[in-house]
Amino acid sequence: MKKFRFEIIAVMLAVFSLGAMANAKDKKAKAPAPAATPTPSAPDEVKYFSSADVKAAFDKGAILVPGEGRNYKVIGGKHDTPGKAELHTRDTDVFYIVDGTATFVTGGKIVDAKTTAPEEVRGESIEGGEDHQLSKGDVIVIPAGTPHWFKSVQAPPTFFYFVVKIRQLEEHPYPAAAQHETHK
Helix, strand or coil: CHHHHHHHHHHHHHHHHHHHHHHHHHHHHHCCCCCCCCCCCCCCCCCCCCHHHHHHHHHHCCEEECCCCCCEEEEEEEECCCCCEEEECCEEEEEEEEECEEEEEECCEEECCEEEECCEEEECEEECCEEEEEECCCEEEECCCCCEEEEEEECCCCEEEEEEEEECCCCCCCHHHHHHHHCC
């Protein structure tokens, strides 16, 4: 169990670091150098989740760290069956597979695409795209604007994964994301 927790923490730290570096790099490119050293904002508090908390999050497919006030959120995800195809115009998803096996499709075109919430598109399936066979220990990163879909789940008994959703800047950094938004 300790090794499992270490793997999760290592993946999450890497993801948060990448998101922070990307945001810092983008801000440096756009903003002039400050005249004085800025005062750091209050640090986010440390989040600890016991194995019982993590199990409960998986049982419900629940959010462990909500996105309010930050550019990321962490969710304990699960699938017993295939899901809807989806696309997030501003969120990059980083999945770490905890247990089970699934066929996951990325890219292509969402069939019967409908906007279901601001910057969120859902549909029945995906035409085209690339199949990925996901299993325990795998990590897959889905950039904002990329259609994705759990096509099939071969789960003994359920497919479990952590997803870290990293929110991109207000303006669309990926032209594909803005294009999908206009073709609703």
